[in-house]
Amino acid sequence: MSVHDHAMPAPVGGRLANPVTVSCAVLIGVAIAVLGVRFVSGLGSVTNLNDGYPWGIWVVADVVIGSAFACGGFSVAMLVYIFNRGRYHALVRPALLASLLGYTLAGVGVLFDLGRWWNFWHILWPGYASPNSVMFEVAACISLYIVVMWIEFSPAFLEKWGLHDARRKLDRMMFFFIALGTVLPMMHQSSLGSLLVVMGTQIHPLWQSIVLPLIFLISAIVMGYAVVLFESCVAAAGYRRSIEMHLLTPLSKIMLGLLGVFLVVRFGDILIRGALGRAFEPSLQALMFWVETVCFVLPFALLGSEGKRRNPANLFLAGVALMLGGVLLRINAFLIGYMTGEGWNYFPSVPEMLVTIGMFAIEVLGYIIITRRFPVLPREDHAAAAAH
């Protein structure tokens, strides 16, 4: 039992070409074609960005939401290494891989959206970089975190290539990278909320708040656990492996506790600022606020009892609800609740959406290739295999 629970990671193996990976490759090809047009003819040629809405889904979905989805690695690593819950160790590498891909793509995705991308290095260059800007903090932190995550994940490559000496050397310093890997996402996930503070009254009162950094941070950690639930269920189904219920059930309880903290902060803030009345107006913003809230409250109904937490379907649905809640919080705060004056509208164009879909396809494809060829997922050993 113990051996099965805490098996060392091993490559899943199997063929790389299958309907899922081929579909991903096609979607990636389409996204590259759209980006080709964008870089030749400008942002206006493929996006619906306009003078009222300078930021669209390439910022909000690819970067703000993409990086929050990628908080699984940070959330689980914190649980295992900071709160010393060694039992969740098997979840670290797969979660870290998803995070690594998510963040790396968020970093690359920024370049597609930058109107003067060839100057991107200015943001980290003394003389240009401005510490007064929240975006500087986000950019510096995310860049550094991507490097830290590759270092955290590198044992998977070192093991595969038999570089045991390097692996041992790295192990001695790993605690520092793990610590850095918890502090950096705390910094930039909160700052992704702080980005909106300078926009002042342009952001609807249901979302504009000085505690946005705390709201974005807690929601990102909760989303991290939700993504782990979701991924574990999908990976188990996709690779026909057993679901790690003995880990996911207690994990979901921790997630629920943190979700409770989130809701207290979120509603406490709205009440203290006296903005709750705005949630009862006949407006799109109020409607979206309630849809967002339902997504955040639903997991209490789905996972309220120990029995429900032992049901994989409930874990999956609660994970999906929370991911959706986190998505809506970010879309609402950045786009639906962004009131830039009358007459301006934004809804992403099809090419714009194709790029975002292509970005997620890269993540799925990367996850499949790396888990099939590198030691990431815990080994399904013969004991467990025989039980099938």
Added chain:
Amino acid sequence: MSTRREFFKRALTGSAAVAGAAVCPPVQARSNAQISPDAVGLLFDSTLCVGCKACVAACKRENNLPLDYNTPDDSPWDLPLDTNARTFNVIKAYKDGAATVKDAEQGGYAFMKSSCLHCVDPSCVSACPVTAMTKDPVTGIVQYDADACIGCRYCVAACPFGIPKYDYSSPTGKIAKCELCRHRVKDGHYAACAEVCPTGATLYGKVADLKVEAKRRLALKPGQATRFPRGNISGGPDRSWEGAAARYIQRTYGETEIGGTQMLKLAAVSFEKLGQPTLPDRSFASQSETLQHTLYGGLVLPLVVLGAMAYVAKRNVKPAGEHDEEVRDERA
């Protein structure tokens, strides 16, 4: 049981650190930025504007701006409807009902200038991550450097007046906004819009002088005869003309809005109706920067959290291979 208690203890310390990091009191609170004594700006008096748009044309000419996107190529004249990547300045009209009486809110019409207000504490400058948007320490002009800009458009999103605009039609698009004709100062010129304004509705000068002039006009009785300066109030020849004072709304827009702006506006129709947003006195830039510098000032807080995390992680991270034993210990 001890591990369980320890878990909650750690969870509590961790949460406290996180909560502290996010909401601890603003130790380095900064208030609104102060205006430079030599700051220059504009005074726009809606009651003097006749809607001729000479300022719109002059702005385009002096800044080498192409035809607006709204303007068909064969049009006899340019038709910008709003500021954008090709238009730094427009005059917008307010109309109500039959629109017969000038400066009447009901059944009347009025004009309003839309261009950069050159905030004393600009959101766009605070937002810019690469110092491409800066505020001149002497003149207070909010200026843009395309060579530094990365095109992130945070300034566009941040401006509460919707002024900086990005050119989406170009693969090398720039941010576009009024820079108060700072490129013309060396030739003895000043803002082209004020230079050409036939009625002095757009008046250039030092903000201190413009504030005195605004106060003087607000003190006039409606219909009272007075002289209205034109061009540059802080220098140059006297080009003033005699006219009658309007029934002003007793408010100078831009005096206090988000910490004040270097463009001041007077009107006889409410500023809300003229499309001017209602804004608090505290600048959004100071709120955002207070938050950032509270969290990251001297990197104190991140380093403290990093130290704590590294200490705990050092105790908990076991080199590969030792992990299974640790698990067995936990189970025992």
